[in-house]
Amino acid sequence: MQWKSAPQYRLGWEWIGLGLALAIHVTDEALTGFLEFYNPTVLAIREQIRFLPLPTFRFEIWITGLVLRILLLLVLSMFAFRRFKWTIPVSLVLGILMLLNGVLLLCGSFYFGQPMPGVYSSPLLMTAAGYLLYEASRAQNIWNRNC
Numbered sequence: 001m002q003w004k005s006a007p008q009y010r011l012g013w014e015w016i017g018l019g020l021a022l023a024i025h026v027t028d029e030a031l032t033g034f035l036e037f038y039n040p041t042v043l044a045i046r047e048q049i050r051f052l053p054l055p056t057f058r059f060e061i062w063i064t065g066l067v068l069r070i071l072l073l074l075v076l077s078m079f080a081f082r083r084f085k086w087t088i089p090v091s092l093v094l095g096i097l098m099l100l101n102g103v104l105l106l107c108g109s110f111y112f113g114q115p116m117p118g119v120y121s122s123p124l125l126m127t128a129a130g131y132l133l134y135e136a137s138r139a140q141n142i143w144n145r146n147c
Helices: 011-031 034-048 059-081 087-112 122-146
Strands: none
Touching: 011 059, 011 087, 011 122, 034 059, 059 087, 087 122
């Protein structure tokens, strides 16, 4: 379902902004050795908690999956531009997940005493996520007023 009589808001642009920030973030992680940190960490966690099904990845599979997800996010932005209602809760979930991703990288960098892979782009990712959350909440308020 979509609504047409709403005042201007920028949810579609924020989806694109998040997609581009995520592309920069994935590039940062790829260039700074994310899998060299992630895979050994997962193996160590599996040693402690055997029932936890955390996957390990080869670089080709990991990067292909992320590129496809970023492209899907950018393609789905057309629904946000067209003001489909389902884009609001999806925006909220995406915004929260990306904000948490950035916060965890910053906290992890302080905890480990060295920059974690992806930490350099995490402020950009968190900013894009914050704008997406802001616009999604505006769109939700507009939707509630018009219904």
